[in-house]
Amino acid sequence: MLPSDIYSGFLLSSPTHSFCPRWPIMDSYSDLDHLSHEKPVAPTSSPEDVLHKVFGYESFRPLQGDVVHELVGGGNAMVLMPTGGGKSLCYQIPAMVRPGTGVVISPLIALMHDQVAALRQLGVRAAFLNSSLAPEQARDIENALLQGELDLLYCAPERLLQPRMLSLLEDASLSLFAIDEAHCVSQWGHDFRSDYLGLSVLAERFSHVPRIALTATADERTRREIAERLSLTDARHFISGFDRPNIQYRIAAKTNANKQLLDFIRSEHPGDSGIVYCLSRNKVEATAALLQKNGYTALPYHAGLPAEQRAHNQERFLREDGVIVVATIAFGMGIDKPDVRFVAHLDLPKSLEAYYQETGRAGRDGNPSTAWMVYGLQDVIKLRQMLEGSQGNDTFKRVERQKMDAMLGLCEITTCRRQALLRYFGDQLDERCGNCDTCLTPPETWNGTDAVRKALSCVYRTGQRFGVNYVIDVLRGVDNERIRQAGHQAITTFGIGAELTATQWKSVFRQLVANGYLRADPEGYGALQLTESCRPVLRGEVALELRKDPERKAVSKTSAGRAGNKAPITDPEGWEALRRRRKELADEQGVPPFVIFHDATLQEILERRPATLEEMAQVSGVGAAKLERYGAIFLEVLGELEQSQGSVQRQEEHSGI
Template sequence: MSLKPLDALTNTFGYPAFRGQQDKVIDHVLAKRDALVLMPTGGGKSLCYQIPALCMDGVAVVISPLIALMQNQVEALQQLGIAAAALNSSHPREDQDTVKTALLKGELKLLYIAPERLFAVGFINLLAKCNVSLFAIDEAHCVSQWGHDFRPEYLKLSILAEKFGNVPRLALTATADTPTEKDIIERLGLQYGKIFRAGFDRPNICYRLTSKSGGTAQLQSFIDSEHSENAGIVYCMSRKKVEQVATKIAQSGRIALPYHAGLSADIRKETQSRFLKEDAVIIVATIAFGMGIDKPDVRFVAHLDLPKNMESYYQETGRAGRDGLPADAWLAYGLQDVAKLKALMQNPDKSQQQQNLDHRKLDSLLQFCESALCRRHLLLKYFGEDAPSSCGNCDNCLTPPSQFDATEAAQMAFSCIYRTGEMFGAGHVTDILLGSETDKIAKFGHDTLKTYGLGKAWSRADWQSIFRQLLALGMLNIDMEGYGGLSLHESCRPILKGEKPLQLKKLTIPKKGKARTAKSRRVFASKEEEALFTLLKTVRLTLAKEQNVPPYVIFHDKTLLEMAQFKPRTLSAFGELSGVGASKKNKYGNQFLQAIGETSP
């Protein structure tokens, strides 16, 4: 081993020091030992195998589930002067032959492949002829049938332990609860390795949830007031909704592109390319979009429908703010989301055990949504971490919700549900409690019930919030096979009988255009500094277009902010900036120094 890890970090990648457990993971791999690395998105997982690859003889083989992720990382490594390549079906045959030749000649330090490539005819035999330094299995949660991104081909990766027993294997993921973690270890044969848990906290992300009321209009207001010039991702449950929401946002003058599995491969590829290479593009997508997207400057991730569990929510929101700068995770949801998800969970292809686990995970997400506690505290607690009771960067911490004695309201709701035969949805029960005059109430004679008009002290929005919280607390069930009818759970009995009081969260309606907190707003020291940052982004974009690569492959926003702040005047000073290694200093230093000189006295 001729190159030291810290030298590789500073001279090649341009970072002054390792973060968290990176150095411990790297030392472990260099000792040729297996490991499972649990590290949040943006936490620097890739360095845990890229630096050992540079420090060890031979080639590191990185197994990744998506072509987009491979291409992003290869482009970024090539910018650093590292011999990296990807081998996948999107490349012409002659390009694949060129990569294989370089592999056999020992000219590559990192090779990215999909798991399918590993099991292509003759490929394992090809690798056996090479000096493989390590195997890195990225997005390792895909191996778990309990995980949210299960991929059957990952199950075959146990062959690595059999065929390459002396080559260390590093499994990496940003998302794994206890069952998934156990599955990864067992299926990949990592029982004799070590587990590195780097923590799930993303302190730069502000978590914000709101009750859904005209969701698309709420989303538009959020984007217009807080992210009018930022790139972002919006997640919706259905393809139809993706198309509708993308069209609506585009009508406001923004670049908003739909992405879902129903679009052709060429359209999806072009959409993804525009998102990576252009500024301020908004992608409206199903969950088909996102895994493997390395774009660091996504300033917001919004959900217009409820994710299916906490793992999905964490992974999807984790695509915001990978560069460590302030970002938002915004979610609007309603009772209808719960009914849809629970209906989708009735999957005959899944075992009863899996269906029960899916329901428990959804219940955990509902409790997260309806709780008055710190969002970050609840999120980290779900993943088994200790967390402070308040983070200061979520909606519940920034504007703590009030609570009220909801015992009487809950009793009214339970009684009304019981008196109507436990077969109607929240909308109809609310109509009864408010004393509405609807055809449905007249048809069933529900205007004669004792609970008719009994709940006029609360608004319709209040009742929607109350029903969501009762559902999240498990006091109500929702019919998944019929029309979303509500029924009582045994746990509501003490409340209904007056044996136990109940506190619920008061509904709060966010003010339109509400100012961001100082913690979540990018602040420049002066207008001149902001103008220089804008100019540096233009220089970066020009260089990126010349090479047909995403701008962040040249430099992250964080590095440009440092340039604008410190205004280096020499190549030596330029090389001291975070993210500026030797290769990039020599390649781009003069262009950026010239721009800085033009705006600085």
């Protein structure tokens, strides 16, 4: 059973038009009449022609071209690329080159709306079928499919599997099937959706139609399961590297989480868009209120909010600059906002898959971004208790323990975090990344063998019935009524740990729980208990090096990004003028600004200063449709800037400045 917060608010069976206001819903298929009823490029066009003329890019990224040509040639493919790696082009371009309509199975309404809106900006004949459409609107889309008037059609797995929809598809001319977020088919994955299991029907009923499955998050076990369940074992697999070098990974011990979060945002990301993840709804509300009190535009997002409010908050996050969403894991999947500059975790994710997926929402545009997290002993205890108390069978619990251990291992590692993260997904980084906290400020270690033996002994001597704070008080020889009542001032471990502070002992216990020497009472009372792993330590057969938790200085934002660093904006006035015009155009059309042009495209326009439409066409991200729609508008902005800045320069020269 999935936690309710994972998909609540986005389940395709529940929303109505009023819940998803950010894209104008088509009143009829005639809403697309401004687009040609012919394909925007000839069916005989090469993928490279489509890439350049429609999308405005000169060349494919690594593996993109190979995947595209495999599909254009009629083959099947399984694709694993990191978030922001360009997965969507791998099926969008073949769908436009091959005859027929490409059908994209997408899990969320938000994701469909984002991609369809962006494609229509490019002149591509794209539409979606989901529960946000009125019956007559859906019929118009279905007729367009049957008439061959669509390049791409997006729908949810639950709709696709309806007998009526399958029959409709059998009567249509199809160029391919694309199964997005394919990790949802894995029962071992963090985003499992039972409807994805039924997608094996595509291989049975449409064996002549090429199929492609895509995901950004899948370890080797999950990849095998995707291939088996979607009948893609014979397909070519395209595995790109998992590395997101523009993201700086940082994990710190939790001391005062609220203060740590505020210090992080103030010092490194003032005015930036970001996501803060919390485990509970109450914590989401409290954290959003804290940020609002400190002057930030912070909006809560969790399944307990009315659907209209969730949609409104998501709308603001996508359209406005500098908005921070504080959310449970209900938020994020399918959010295609490219300029999220930070993702912060105030609670420990359950697995590295979840951590990678959530942090991957930062920096989709390739610019420097931060994945920041604080975690503490109580996080570890809470997650372990939740796992042991779950209704899963022994196999499920064993797999989940392995995933949790890998997550904890990343937190406590003293070597490069990126190397460890990539290694988990079967990827390799030969050298330290230089862009994670353990590379930038290598942690100190200390021989904690004696401290560990004292800690384990004290847990044993107190009967394995008490939580960490009580055991630390006994170790440090605190004389209080509770300890006297229990008689623990008379045991041999009372006062043997006075050389360490309470904070230092918390670090010791956190690492002992994280590394499996202690566990939390599965009954849920928080008592620490010994595990079999601690026997060699107690017998003196094992020496342990522990990680010190130093006082860390904030890492300068300018140091972020060992790759993908962008030069600072040298013309702030011009930058703001372009962004302002983009925002006006976006508001007029009811779409987020990045659907008009990504920041990277605006930056290149500012740097190149094109003077003609021909020069504007050379800017990356300016395809034929956007050139026709927006080229003259942005040339006018540049002309006004040139005039304004020239006037200022003349005045300065005249005044002798």
